Every structure is written in structure tokens, then in C-alpha cells.
Amino acid sequence: MTRQKILITGASSGLGAGMARAFAAKGRDLALCARRVDRLDELKAELLERHPGIKVAVAALDVDDHEQVPKVFAELADELGGIDRVIVNAGIGKGYHLGGGKLWANKATINTNLVSALVQIETALEMFKKAGSGHLVLISSVLGNKGVPGVKAAYAASKAGVSSLGESLRAEYAKGPIRVTVIEPGYIESEMTAKSATTMLMVDNETGVKAIVDAIEREKGRAVVPRWPWAPLVQVMRVMPPRMTKRFA
16 A cells, blocks of 8 residues: 655654655655754755655654644644654654663653654544554664663663554554554664764664665564664574673663
């Protein structure tokens, strides 16, 4: 099934902007939202210049402003004449050692990556139920498969929560008409991974985004991307002692 009208949160940079470019090249209409509306306007101009046949709607949205999420989603849906697919992508990578005195950083990560994701999920499902169908995509992480000591502990926990929500929803909507996909990216070049020490396993943004978009288009229930080397590494991570997973953070 071709999902023509796609909404992406956190679309102003990184994977969100990359997915927007990839879907635009496929001729899809896009609803893009993020906090930095100036970047969204620049991205919209770029996409329309390259692909004049598509529609692009943009809106400012801080997903942590939970009351605004349904309002902005509705406005974007009205502008495009509906939404076929919602990609819950907005997230942050803040974090500190648990008990290290920076609760605010870990709390912000849990709030944005999990609580605000839940708000987006609820909003998208309500839209899809009214429309009679839809495709919900949750951008999680390979780090959601295992507890990770150190500064990534809260981030890994937040993504484990996202993956768990996706698993629950796949069971609930196993027979449709709503499809649910959880994407677990490995390390892909973006603003969020720019300061990561794990560069040996990093792939460039174009390669990573292509793997993500290909998996989304197949509408599989769960996909680890890029498949190599991350699919086998995830299997290893699941059986490793937690103290050893820090090397993946």
C-alpha cells in the first residue's frame, strides 16, 4: 500500500529531515513539524524546488507541549487532506549517570522520548480510527534492547519503552486496519550522534536513512537498521551482561 500523505515529527534535521527528502523523492506529500520552524521553511523550499509535484505543509511543534500535539496534527491533516502515515521521530539524547546529580537531563530524555511519544501515538491512533486505516511508525533505537550503564541509561530506557509500546500495539492491531512498525536504528550520522564515541559502527546519514525508509515502506512490525552490522549485534547485546553493553553507548 502506498502511503501518500506522511507526517514526520522532529523533521527539521537529522533522520527526520533525511526521511522527508527520501519520501519527497518518491512523490509523497509531507506534513513536517519541529521546534525550529525556520529550518522547516528552508527544508520545504528545498523539497518543493526539487519535487514541484508534491505538497509540503510545515508547522512549529514542541512535542513536549502535549496540548499542542493534537492541534498541530489536525491542522497539518487539514492542509494535506488527511494523513496516511505518522512517523514518531522527535527525540533527544540528553543524559547523565544515574545518581550523578543531573536529574533534569535524564528526566528530559524520558519525557521527550517516551511520554511525548505516547501523546503522539494516542493522537495518531485517534486520527487513523476516524479515517479507517493508517500506518504508525515509531523510531526507537538498538539501545532499547538492553540496559546500558553510564550516560545512556535513561535514553536506553526511554527507547525500550517506545519499543514496548510498539509491540503492544502490533498485537492489538494484528489484523489491521492500522499497521504499526517499530524502527530500531543503529548509529547513523546526525546531530544527535555527533558527539557519540561509538564511531566505528556509525554509517553515513544517506545510507542510514535509506535503510530506515526501505523498512518503513515494507511496513514490517519491527526492523533493525541498517541490518548489517546491527541485526546480529542486537542479538549479541540481548545476551551480554549489562556491564559490557557500555561499549555500544
